[in-house]
Amino acid sequence: MKIRVKVNGRWYESDVEPRTLLAYWLREDLKLTGTHIGCDTTSCGACTVLLDGKAVKSCTVLAVQANGREVMTVEGLERNGQLHPLQSAFWECHALQCGYCTPGMLMASYALLQENPNPTEEEIREGLSGNICRCTGYMNIVKAVQTAARKMSGESQEALEEVAANGASAD
Amino acid sequence: MALRQTELRPMGKPVGRKEDPRLIRGKGRYVDDVMLPNMLYLCLVRSPYAHARIRRIDTSAALAAPGVKLVLTGEDLAQMNIDWMPTLAGDRQMVLARDKVLFQYQEVAAVVAETRAQAEDAAQLIEVDYEPLPVVVDPFKALEPDAPIVREDREQKSNHIWHWEAGDREETDALFREAPIVVKQQVRFPRVHPSPLEPCGCVADYDSARSKLTFYVTSQAPHVHRTVLAMVTGFPEHQIQVISPDVGGGFGNKVPVYPGYVCAIAASLKLGVPVKWIETRTENITSTHFARDFHMTAEIAAREDGKVLALRVKTIADHGAFDAAANPTKFPAGLFSIVTGSYDFKAAHVEVDGVFTNKPPGGVAYRCSFRVTEASYLIERTMDILARRLNMDPAELRLRNFIRKEQFPYRSPTGWVYDSGDYEKTLKLALERIGYEELRKEQAEKRARGELMGIGISTFTEIVGAGPAHTFDIVGIKMFDSAQIRVHPTGKVIARLGVRHQGQGHETTFAQIIAEELGLSVDDVLIEEGDTDTAPYGLGTYASRSTPTAGGAAALCARRIREKARKIASHLLEVSEDDVVWDGTAFSVKGLPGRSVTMKDVAFAAYTNVPEGIEPGLEATYYYNPPNLTFPNGAYIAVVDIDKGTGAVKVRRFLAVDDCGNVINPMIVEGQVHGGVTEGFAIAFMQDIPYDADGNCLAPNWMDYLVPTALDTPRWETDRTVTPSPHHPIGAKGVGESPNVGSPAAFVNAVVDALAPLGVEHIDMPIYPWKVWRILREHGVTE
Structure with a gap:
């Protein structure tokens, strides 16, 4: 089947088998290998991308379902050579180790902050509960999302450094 | 925290990771990204x-x-x-x-x-x-004479693979015969899987x-x-x-x-x-290899004042259909004989029997130095049972029995020589930081009201960093590791190592070691691992061995470079080599600190202005055979509350105080501890791979084999004591597996402590809510 999908701001046309999963189409046809696959039960969230702005697990979406719609992957986060605040916060807060969950975590966090620009620790933990990380124990991921939220809402550099150094309170 | 790492003397600083810029952009290259x-x-x-x-x-x-x-x-x-x-x-x-x-x-x-x-x-x-x-899934049944034979390809027509023992049976038996107190407990360490993402x-x-x-x-x-x-x-x-x-991620898988x-x-x-x-x-x-599945029985002989005398351990190890444990050749049960832990036993005897069953092969060292996790869990669980029998506080029992600081280097009853430690200091720091006395008071008040609160302690000793090569090999290959450093004319460095990181941050920490030794910055040093055509031979990254082995190789290799650099510096400074001093960032003339050359000056000269009689270029290779293992240790304390209605356990607090020797990058060490404790938490509360009588796997995916999410995972608290390893080139010990080794016992000890008023002495992992709920109902406890 022929599909036309806008990915990271650019339209792609493709002829796919109807059963092709969005994750494999992104990875193997478009060579956007930042989207990872970690399970076969929609449990891990490594494949999380945005479909029309909503976080979806692209291993459980058919490529044909994305026809005519807009997809954003981890490769679309960086703009004009500038890291997205979430990306730099993950780096600063040591929110990744092996990095395999990171693209999915970043995209789920992005969707979370779109909906809730100032989430509490509990809201972050719940918002990311569809994404599994086997390395970090999540503390630094939570800290990174808090740091990014503050960066995106334009808080001062001192406050950001304070968060990076000590973590943020849950309120 | 600085993301550009241009400062000199980076050792011990929380420098940002060099691997992250590609990984946060989705530009990592994992094996499924290889498309040819x-x-x-x-x-x-x-x-x-x-x-x-x-x-x-x-x-x-x-x-x-x-x-x-x-x-x-x-x-x-x-x-x-x-x-x-x-x-x-x-x-x-x-x-x-x-x-x-x-x-x-x-x-x-x-x-x-x-x-x-x-x-x-x-x-x-x-x-x-x-x-x-006919199928055999139970390792005890597999040893019965009429059990189906799993491996008909072997000469030996039984499911018994090997028998292995350590320690002194006679001395142990003698101490048991005379001991006034003996406790005994059977403990299973469930079949779990490393399951990297x-x-x-x-x-x-x-x-x-x-x-x-x-x-x-x-x-x-x-x-x-x-x-x-x-x-x-x-x-x-x-x-x-x-x-x-x-x-x-790897974790041994x-x-x-x-x-x-x-x-x-x-x-x-x-x-x-x-x-x-x-x-x-x-x-x-x-199918790719599982971990643990140890069925252990421990007995401790002790005096009435709590002083431990002897330890006796018998274990059935279920290896599945093939013995595919990733163990050093001479150690079929790995380093399990570290089971005397942090305590000064007079004698110990440990027996392990490996068994074949109709289950997948293993077991690998899952974030573990070859069965040290099983050993640590067993001794820490059994010490708590002894404390209960003696009606003694578990912290007090541990303090009475610790190997004392002045006893290091300490030879254990099973033959290991512990390098260093200060167990009392580490536990006391943990007790103070968690507010142990106040928590015990709170617990007493809650018990009086019928509420279930528990405090669990684990004061483990780890054994990591295999080699030394005269003792350890894998398929005959000696367990050393290696580093090769090449300094380019402009003073920039590429270093290759025989290990292979999977999230541990070697591209950063090994750059810190080399930059520290050569007076350069982390940005000056590129670390490359994982290509056998370019890297020197090494045994790899697992069992917390990278820093103890390859980390040692990196430091010594850099010092080898520095020795040659000193000769070139003496030529540049026009003084004899004896008059050249290295101050950590530059070579200078003794007594004339103003006259100096940096490593960058020397590197340029190594290619452009080589003194007579000196080989051009500036590179070195070092194969490091560690003289001993290292023995990281820690004191972990868990505080839990149990919901009497559902049996659910809430981990209210968890403090990990680790002593992993000198720290290269505290940010990375803390991250390792967070991750390892999370895995230990999952093992204690969520994970097992059961099989039915026909050998059907009942937890074959992440719907049934549970891995914790951000919502399941408690917040972790960390702290540190530092007792450098006396034999390691930079005094480091390794940390990656400590939190996974040390934490399960703290969690289980806390739950059992909460249920102690009911007379509960032990619960096997994983502590599912239904297990606790059933115990509560059996004891007539309701909401």
């Missing part, structure tokens, strides 16, 4: 039975299916003489089953097709005629024109893989290049060689094109 022209996909056909005779395999329909290029069975591999492969534990394992299958999901055939989907479709068309056989996989690329096999594999030990593959396939080792690209790898290589050799095999999560949990 004309690449085919391999899918494995697996057995639905745990034990069955294979009468016939019909591949005709699969061969006729769209896109299929090749089907392999055990018979095909036998013709290539690769139907069996050695395991790292000295056993052998079928690559594709012939004659009979020994566990559910065992590899029976391989299909190679143009696309992943075509390979999966065709795999379903392979018809295998099975004759089911990236499953196992490979791309085998045989180029017949160059007679070269390039093998991309998600590997923790690429050099060992190259050697094993050369041994299995007979392919000359120098014509095999193993490339372990970015690795999406990616140390062994798996049948899928051998099949992909066989297919590539036959077809002359690249062949990719990536396992699914289900395949990962059900």
Whole structure:
């Protein structure tokens, strides 16, 4: 089947088998290998991308379902050579180790902050509960999302450094 | 925290990771990202039975299916003489089953097709005629005389693999005969799986024109893989290049060689094109190697004042169908004899018997130095049982029995020589930081009200960093590790090491070690691992061995460079070598600190202005054989509250105080502790891989084998004491596995402590809510 999908701001046309999963189409046809696959039960969230702005697990979406719609992957986060605040916060807060969950975590966090620009620790933990990380124990991921939220809402550099150094309170 | 790392003397600083810029952009290159022209996909056909005779395999329909290029069975591999492969534990394992299958999901055939989907479709068309056989899943039943024999290929017609013991039986028995107090507990460490987020996989690329096999594999030990593959396939080792690209977590899962790898290589050799095999999560949990599954019984003999005298341990180790434990050759039960832990026992005797069952092979060292996790859990659990028997506070019992600071180096009753530690200081810091006395008061008040609150302590001692090479080898290869440093004319450095990180941050920490030794910055040093054509030989990254072995190699290799640099510096400074001093950032003339040259000046001279009699260039290689293991340790305290209505356990607080010696990067150490405690938490509360009586795996995916999410995971608190390793070049010990080794006992001890008023002495992991709920109801406790 022929599909036309806008990915990271650019339209792609493709002829796919109807059963092709969005994750494999992104990875193997478009060579956007930042989207990872970690399970076969929609449990891990490594494949999380945005479909029309909503976080979806692209291993459980058919490529044909994305026809005519807009997809954003981890490769679309960086703009004009500038890291997205979430990306730099993950780096600063040591929110990744092996990095395999990171693209999915970043995209789920992005969707979370779109909906809730100032989430509490509990809201972050719940918002990311569809994404599994086997390395970090999540503390630094939570800290990174808090740091990014503050960066995106334009808080001062001192406050950001304070968060990076000590973590943020849950309120 | 600085993300550009241009400052000198970076040791001990929380410098940002050099690997992150690519990973946060989705530009990591993991093995499934390797996409080569004309690449085919391999899918494995697996057995639905745990034990069955294979009468016939019909591949005709699969061969006729769209896109299929090749089907392999055990018979095909036998013709290539690769139907069996050695395991790292000295056993052998079928690559594709012939004659009979020994566990559910065992590899029976391989299909190679143009696309992943075509390979999966065709795999379903392979018809295998099975004759089911009686199944044995319980290792105790496997030892009974009438048990079905799992391994008919062995001369020995029994399911018993080996018997291994350590310590002194007679001395131990004598102390037990006279001891006034003896406690005994049977404890199971469940069958768990490392389950890194990236499953196992490979791309085998045989180029017949160059007679070269390039093998991309998600590997923790690429050099060992190259050697094993050369041994299995007979392919000359120098014509095999193993490339372990970015690795999406390992935790021990990616140390062994798996049948899928051998099949992909066989297919590539036959077809002359690249062949990719990536396992699914289900395949990962059900066939690539599990960990633990130790059935242990411990007895402690003690005096009435709590002083421990002797320890006796008997263990049945369930290895599944093949003994595929990743253990050093002379240690079939790994380093399990570290089981005397942090306590000064007069004697100990430890016995382990390995057993075959109709279950997947293993067990690997999951974030663990070869069974130290089982050992640590057992002694820390049993010490709590002794404390309960004596009606003594578990912290007090530990303080009375610790190996004292002045006893190091300490020879344990099973023969290990502990390098250093200050257990009392570490526990006391933990007690103070958690507010232990106040918590005990709160607990007493809550108990009076019928509320269930528990405090659990684990004061573990780890044993990591194998070598030394005279004691440890894997498939005969001595357990040293290596570093090679090349300083370019402009003073920039590339360093290659024999280990392979999977998230530990070697690109940063090893750069810190080398930059510190050479007076450079972290940005000046590029670390490269995972390519066997470029890196010096090494045994790989697992068992917290990278910093103790390759970290030592990196420091000593850098010092070798510095020694040569000193000669060049003396030439540049026009003084004799004896008058040149190194101050950490530059060489200067003794007594004239103003006259100095930096490593960058020296590097340039090494290529442009070489003194007579000195070899040009500036590079060195160091193969480091550590003189001993290192012994990280820690004091962990868990505080839990139990919901009487549901049996759910809430971990209210968890404090990990670690002593991993000198710290290279505190940010990374803390991250390792967070991650390891999370895995220990999962093991304590969520994880087991059970099998039914027919050998069906009941937790074959992440719907049933639970991995904790951000919502499940408590907040972790960390702190540190520092007792440098006296024998390690930079005094470091390693930390990655400590939190996974030390934490399960703290969690279980806390839950048992909460339930102690009911007379509960032990609960086996995983502590599911229903287990607690049932205990509460049995004791008449309701909401």
